[in-house]
Amino acid sequence: MSTKIKLVVIGNGPVGHKFLEELVATGKHNAYQITVFGEEPLPAYDRVQLTRWFETRQAQTLNLVKDNFYQKNNITLYSNEKIIQIDRAQQVVISNSGKQLPYDKLILATGSYPFVPPVKGHDRENIFVYRTIADLEKITAAAQQSKIGTVIGGGLLGLEAAKALKDLGLKTHVVEFAPRLMAVQIDDGGGKMLRKKIENLGVCVHTQKNTQSITAGETTTHQMNFADGEILATDIIVFSAGIRPRDELARQAALAIGERGGVVINNHCLTSDNNIYAIGEVALWDNKIFGLIAPGNAMAQAAVDHLTQSGTREFKGADMSTKLKLMGVDVASIGDAHGNSPNARSYTYVNDREEIYKKIVVSHDDKHLLGAVLIGDAAEYGSLLQFMLNKMTLPSEPESLILPQLEGSSAGIGVDALPDSAQICSCMNVTKADVVQAVQAGATDMATIKSATKAATGCGGCSALVTQVLNNELEKQGISVNTDLCEHFAYTRQALYHLIRIEKIKDFTTLMSKHGSGLGCDICKATAASIFASCWNEHILNKPLHALQDTNDYYMGNMQKDGTYSVVPRVAGGEITPEKLIVLGQVAKKYNLYTKITGGQRVDLFGARSEQLPDIWQELVAAGFETGHAYGKSLRTVKSCVGSTWCRYGVQDSMAMAILLENRYKGLRSPHKLKMAVSGCTRECAEAQSKDVGVIATEKGWNLYVCGNGGMKPRHADLFASDLDDVTLIKYIDRLFMFYIRTADRLQRTSVWLDNMEGGLSYLKSVIVEDKLGIANELEQEMTQVIASYQCEWKTTIEDPEKLKRFTHFVNSQQSDDNIRFIQEREQIRPKPLQEITIIEVN
Amino acid sequence: MKKWLTICHKDDILPNMGRCALITAQDQQRQVAIFNIVDRQGNEQFYAIDNFCPFSKTNTLSRGITGDINGQLVVASPLYKQHFNLKTGQCIEDNTVAVNTYSVRCDNEHILIAINKSAEEQSNDH
Numbered sequence: 001m002s003t004k005i006k007l008v009v010i011g012n013g014p015v016g017h018k019f020l021e022e023l024v025a026t027g028k029h030n031a032y033q034i035t036v037f038g039e040e041p042l043p044a045y046d047r048v049q050l051t052r053w054f055e056t057r058q059a060q061t062l063n064l065v066k067d068n069f070y071q072k073n074n075i076t077l078y079s080n081e082k083i084i085q086i087d088r089a090q091q092v093v094i095s096n097s098g099k100q101l102p103y104d105k106l107i108l109a110t111g112s113y114p115f116v117p118p119v120k121g122h123d124r125e126n127i128f129v130y131r132t133i134a135d136l137e138k139i140t141a142a143a144q145q146s147k148i149g150t151v152i153g154g155g156l157l158g159l160e161a162a163k164a165l166k167d168l169g170l171k172t173h174v175v176e177f178a179p180r181l182m183a184v185q186i187d188d189g190g191g192k193m194l195r196k197k198i199e200n201l202g203v204c205v206h207t208q209k210n211t212q213s214i215t216a217g218e219t220t221t222h223q224m225n226f227a228d229g230e231i232l233a234t235d236i237i238v239f240s241a242g243i244r245p246r247d248e249l250a251r252q253a254a255l256a257i258g259e260r261g262g263v264v265i266n267n268h269c270l271t272s273d274n275n276i277y278a279i280g281e282v283a284l285w286d287n288k289i290f291g292l293i294a295p296g297n298a299m300a301q302a303a304v305d306h307l308t309q310s311g312t313r314e315f316k317g318a319d320m321s322t323k324l325k326l327m328g329v330d331v332a333s334i335g336d337a338h339g340n341s342p343n344a345r346s347y348t349y350v351n352d353r354e355e356i357y358k359k360i361v362v363s364h365d366d367k368h369l370l371g372a373v374l375i376g377d378a379a380e381y382g383s384l385l386q387f388m389l390n391k392m393t394l395p396s397e398p399e400s401l402i403l404p405q406l407e408g409s410s411a412g413i414g415v416d417a418l419p420d421s422a423q424i425c426s427c428m429n430v431t432k433a434d435v436v437q438a439v440q441a442g443a444t445d446m447a448t449i450k451s452a453t454k455a456a457t458g459c460g461g462c463s464a465l466v467t468q469v470l471n472n473e474l475e476k477q478g479i480s481v482n483t484d485l486c487e488h489f490a491y492t493r494q495a496l497y498h499l500i501r502i503e504k505i506k507d508f509t510t511l512m513s514k515h516g517s518g519l520g521c522d523i524c525k526a527t528a529a530s531i532f533a534s535c536w537n538e539h540i541l542n543k544p545l546h547a548l549q550d551t552n553d554y555y556m557g558n559m560q561k562d563g564t565y566s567v568v569p570r571v572a573g574g575e576i577t578p579e580k581l582i583v584l585g586q587v588a589k590k591y592n593l594y595t596k597i598t599g600g601q602r603v604d605l606f607g608a609r610s611e612q613l614p615d616i617w618q619e620l621v622a623a624g625f626e627t628g629h630a631y632g633k634s635l636r637t638v639k640s641c642v643g644s645t646w647c648r649y650g651v652q653d654s655m656a657m658a659i660l661l662e663n664r665y666k667g668l669r670s671p672h673k674l675k676m677a678v679s680g681c682t683r684e685c686a687e688a689q690s691k692d693v694g695v696i697a698t699e700k701g702w703n704l705y706v707c708g709n710g711g712m713k714p715r716h717a718d719l720f721a722s723d724l725d726d727v728t729l730i731k732y733i734d735r736l737f738m739f740y741i742r743t744a745d746r747l748q749r750t751s752v753w754l755d756n757m758e759g760g761l762s763y764l765k766s767v768i769v770e771d772k773l774g775i776a777n778e779l780e781q782e783m784t785q786v787i788a789s790y791q792c793e794w795k796t797t798i799e800d801p802e803k804l805k806r807f808t809h810f811v812n813s814q815q816s817d818d819n820i821r822f823i824q825e826r827e828q829i830r831p832k833p834l835q836e837i838t839i840i841e842v843n
Numbered sequence: 844m845k846k847w848l849t850i851c852h853k854d855d856i857l858p859n860m861g862r863c864a865l866i867t868a869q870d871q872q873r874q875v876a877i878f879n880i881v882d883r884q885g886n887e888q889f890y891a892i893d894n895f896c897p898f899s900k901t902n903t904l905s906r907g908i909t910g911d912i913n914g915q916l917v918v919a920s921p922l923y924k925q926h927f928n929l930k931t932g933q934c935i936e937d938n939t940v941a942v943n944t945y946s947v948r949c950d951n952e953h954i955l956i957a958i959n960k961s962a963e964e965q966s967n968d969h
Contacts, residue, residue: 487912512883519859519883521910522919522926547859551906551921559921563901809902810874811851811862817874817902819895834900 004033008103012038015280015296016109039082086253112243112281121214143168146235153240154181185333190373193357267314268306330378336371347399358402382465430455533669537789552631562831568630573658574601583623600637626792638662643680652697654680671744709751738779861905868958876905890929891945
């Protein structure tokens with residue numbers, strides 16, 4: 001007989017799963033025999049990010065269960081199995097398949113269900129709710145036969161659903177009972193601005209509409225009939241009219257239930273039965289239901305601490321402030337957004353040109369912040385929230401906090417004034433002290449802070465604030481972060497780029513005499529060479545640029561450990577004719593080169609001596625090959641799958657797109673190497689999400705992913721824009737690459753560049769898509785110049801006897817370097833090891 | 844005793860670049876990296892060190908990028924980027940490592956390197 005405590009968790013949503021993670025984190029989970037029941041067919045997935053399912057239409061995107069979590073920790077999971085009864089007397093739960101399982105301790109994490117008002121006709125076909133992946137699959141299928149979609153409910157989730165309908169190509173309506181959108185979180189003024197912005201996006205908003213019945217439409221599936229006599233024709237209806245706790249099990253088991261539903265809990269999340277906890281949206285604390293993820297997680301923590309007696313965390317309510325992006329519109333609500341507190345004062349800033357609305361609610365004496373609403377620009381969310389949560393004293397003119405920054409005025413909050421306990425990142429529950437500690441442990445940039453503390457890795461809304469804490473702490477410790485490129489230039493790479501671009505500097509001597517000191521070094525020379533190439537795109541071996549090149553660029557090959565070079569001709573998109581493939585084989589054979597297929601879908605020929613390179617390239621160029629820039633900090637390859645040309649699943653011609661992109665950006669030099677890929681469907685065989693720029697075909701066009709990386713620190717690329725047409729896709733990539741070239745540090749890959757970017761992905765989108773900085777045209781023109789000035793570096797080189805002279809190993813002899821020696825291995829050459837290892841046979 | 848070997852025309856070694864010369868001294872072949880360093884006033888000066896990089900064990904130093912670090916003229920090894928002082932052969936990153944240096948001069952637009960005479964040559968001098 002097992003002596004373990006029998007623990008049963010009912011519900012396998014995000015909060016139920018969080019509970020298990022927290023339990024395992026205590027290390028005491030082995031004292032329990034844990035069984036989990038989930039009524040959905042899938043293990044826990046991220047319901048908060050539900051809308052992201054549309055990006056890939058694959059449940060895997062949202063999966064919360066990592067690395068065999070359940071198996072590894074001996075947790076039994078029954079998915080697709082619903083508990084239908086709790087027998088408290090026998091301490092047994094009973095499932096719909098007839099399973100009976102005894103429990104010692106029980107966790108209710110059954111969540112909530114979408115409320116569908118009992119409107120006449122609500123049970124007609126093509127009427128949905130928005131809560132599970134199954135719901136989204138049904139909506140998607142119905143959308144294919146529909147033209148118009150309507151969401152009932154203009155709250156947070158309703159607007160998410162409206163975005164989904166719009167992205168599915170439907171004419172979209174939002175119908176709201178209250179006089180404004182998001183009536184709970186924002187005030188009238190904010191509601192008006194939000195409505196205006198959302199209508200500008202092509203969504204029709206109807207407020208103060210009371211739907212009385214849904215009947216058959218004349219030309220559409222449905223007709224909605226409102227109390228004021230108006231009607232609305234629609235094919236699909238999605239109800240998003242609030243949530244109700246899934247408390248039916250608790251009711252039937254006679255646990256204490258609130259008047260309007262919800263299982264009553266105390267600060268330990270214990271219900272009226274000492275063996276039963278309730279957490280998440282089913283739980284009622286202080287007569288309140290919390291429909292957000294953060295309070296749910298806090299309840300999970302409190303329950304674990306109490307159950308295992310391993311901590312003292314309690315649930316004491318939660319701040320319901322929220323910041324989000326709805327259809328690309330920044331919306332934030334803090335505390336008393338409506339100014340309901342007695343004698344509260346409010347200050348409002350409205351800007352109709354930029355469509356921004358900001359309001360703060362403060363105490364009668366202007367001392368403390370009580371609430372705020374931000375629409376269109378929520379940059380101040382982080383600092384305002386800190387003012388409220390920490391009851392910090394406001395500046396003497398609190399309105400300065402939301403007025404546009406004028407020159408000379410100080411920006412935002414003084415982070416020094418924040419207490420150590422201030423929660424900087426609410427998604428990951430990171431305090432100021434955590435960030436400070438990371439800095440003291442040696443972190444000096446955002447990327448390190450993120451990996452050390454996980455701050456700013458959730459919604460990213462706090463990244464500006466985290467940066468301020470970081471900089472403040474560095475300053476306090478007297479660490480001045482030296483961002484000089486090297487001892488010769490007291491500039492960052494970005495500053496040097498601007499100087500070169502604006503002053504039209506084209507050679508190192510001029511750059512040095514105007515802005516540098518000394519003679520230069522391998523760092524600044526190679527950086528300058530790269531910037532000159534990005535800006536002016538002259539041949540890298542032109543005098544005097546040639547003296548700045550690293551050996552790989554100089555010899556236009558990759559130097560290997562023995563001083564020989566490898567040769568990689570361009571094979572755009574990995575597509576190659578048999579004739580060309582034969583040429584590669586013939587050349588490799590003639591010069592006795594080691595031959596290997598690369599990860600970028602081309603062929604690498606190793607072991608070429610410097611003096612052989614011109615002859616090898618003479619033959620390759622004659623056969624129609626171009627240089628592959630495998631040696632450059634530049635575009636490498638655009639990996640691809642065959643897409644719709646051959647594959648039965650392909651939805652776009654990924655081959656043609658990959659070849660187009662590779663030929664467009666070949667030769668583009670950048671702060672570090674650039675890799676791309678194009679996949680022909682969501683199966684993603686080209687692994688585009690591990691590339692600097694990844695493109696994945698959709699039925700309507702292309703999804704653009706940015707700043708991914710494989711290698712030492714893998715990073716999944718972020719979805720940047722969806723369903724783009726060819727022209728827009730290329731436009732965005734042009735801008736993105738040029739913006740990266742303009743602003744990145746030396747040898748900084750796009751992944752780290754984005755991780756260190758203040759404002760992160762949303763800032764990058766605002767620059768590239770919305771052209772916030774007004775530089776989009778400039779970036780495109782710069783790219784056009786680079787493309788127009790492309791030449792195959794090797795072709796030009798073999799036509800120029802002056803350049804060819806430099807490839808001989810000796811200046812005074814035609815001999816070869818006798819230190820380069822090969823041995824045979826698996827029928828090919830390899831460098832002779834420096835010390836032959838003798839294998840002693842053991843008998 | 845030393846003698847001067849003519850290597851090449853000075854224009855064969857481009858400004859701020861290196862080239863490798865094959866030297867036969869005392870019946871042994873050596874690879875010497877010769878560098879042409881131009882100061883901020885535009886004056887050329889030639890330096891010569893071993894072409895062999897003791898870290899990577901390859902003959903590649905002549906292919907490194909030249910410059911100065913804390914006032915010392917250096918070349919960066921192209922493979923692992925250690926710096927060698929062009930005047931002394933000393934490695935900047937590891938003071939236990941140094942490469943040989945060679946006397947070099949420019950005479951009548953030609954580059955000459957000094958090598959030790961062989962025993963035979965020395966006896967012929969007398």
